[in-house]
Amino acid sequence: MTTTEVSPPSFFAGRVAVIATMHHKEQAIAPLVEAHLGVQVMVAENFDTDRFGTFTGDIHRPDHARATARLKAAAALDHTGETLAIASEGSFGPHPQIPFVACDRELVLLLDRQHQLEIVGEYLSTDTNYRHQTIRDLEAALAFAQEVGFPSHGLVVKPQAPGAGSWVKGIVTEAQLVETVTTALRQAPQGEVGLETDMRALYNPTRMGVIAQATDALIATLHRSCPQCQYPGFALVREVPGLPCSFCGSPTLLTQSQVYHCHHCQHQQCQPATQRSASADPSYCSYCNP
Ligand SMILES: [Zn+2]
Ligand SMILES: [Zn+2]
Known part of the structure; x- marks a missing residue:
């Protein structure tokens, strides 16, 4: 930098x-x-x-x-x-x-x-663990729960049809899961219930x-x-592709330069991408490796 x-x-x-x-x-x-x-x-x-x-x-x-x-x-x-x-x-x-x-x-x-x-x-x-699945029986619900890190990660049960009960969020015990899914399955007209991971931070x-x-x-x-006004927060706002291929020199999709911007004084600066080498491996080149 x-x-x-x-x-x-x-x-x-x-x-x-x-x-x-x-x-x-x-x-x-x-x-x-x-x-x-x-x-x-x-x-x-x-x-x-x-x-x-x-x-x-x-x-x-x-x-x-x-x-x-x-x-x-x-x-x-x-x-x-x-x-x-x-x-x-x-x-x-x-x-x-x-x-x-x-x-x-x-x-x-x-x-x-x-x-x-x-x-x-x-x-x-x-x-x-972001995932959702439609389930038809309790067994599938328990299998889903195991795959997504329940009970340290919470679950949400959602009825698939309007009027077939309400959403239940923040499920964190097996007893609660069994009861909620059993009730939801009973109320579901098609016998289907949606199950998803609770993505709220405290449950995840x-x-x-x-x-x-x-x-x-x-x-x-x-x-x-910012090099101009010295305010903190000189932010990377854009990556410009075009790093040349090391074999033929054609531009690749890899980042060549980065644009920084100051929210305070609007100063903008383009500089070569830091962590990259000066050229791209030919495996990224659309001519050498189409
Ligand atoms: Zn090339
Ligand atoms: Zn500035």
């Missing part, structure tokens, strides 16, 4: 950082930001984040992850009267490059009203780990200062 390393504590040290969560995400976020930013974490009380959307799809998400995290952080500041907030948002689905592999993309956003700053950290992980320690990794990414970004 050619940008300067600063100590963001001068911006954040001693300040209260409100964490906008009702799913105990502070367990992943607080130790890291307290140690690296010198903030004092406070969890917004009586603060309902579910109005910004839930994973199970029963409440529609108002906007994409960053906008949703921004809304949560802003609401936490309005709610508490503080000036610094952290919110996070996750999304789950097929991996963008490997369609058969599920992934968890976590975003952690810091909103600083005192310095007019909004910085995010993101992490994409294939370490997730694997996800909690990915939130911690996104928090690490946020802290790393905050430690890069």
Whole structure:
């Protein structure tokens, strides 16, 4: 990294950082930001984040992850009267490059009203138990549970037909699972019930780990200062492909350079990708290895 390393504590040290969560995400976020930013974490009380959307799809998400995290952080500041907030948002689905592999993309956003700053950290992980399945008997439900790390990871039972009972979330004991599935199967007109992993952080320690990794990414970004205004959070916003093939020199899809941007003064800078070599292995070349 050619940008300067600063100590963001001068911006954040001693300040209260409100964490906008009702799913105990502070367990992943607080130790890291307290140690690296010198903030004092406070969890917004009586603060309902579910109005910004839930994973199970029963409440529609108002906007994409960053906008949703921004809304949560802003609401936490309005709610508490503080000036610094952290919110996070996750999304789950097929991996963008490997369609058969599920992934968890976590975003952690810091909103600083005192310095007019909004910085995010993101992490994409294939370490997730995100799954859903339609089951027809209790045996299948128990097999599913075993495969997804139950009971340390919670489950959700959802009726497949309208009017066939209601969703049950946060199932964490076998007795609860057996009872819920048995009742749901009895009420299901087609004899089918949906079962899925509960992705809320407090029911999903694997996800909690990915939130911690996104928090690490946020802290790393905050430690890069803008070469023009010295504010923390000189952020990688784009990767430009085109690293030349080492054999024939044609551009490949590998990253050649990275674009950094300052949210405070809008300064932008393009620099060669750091961890890469100067050229790409011919196996990535569409001419040498079509
Ligand atoms: Zn080539
Ligand atoms: Zn700047």
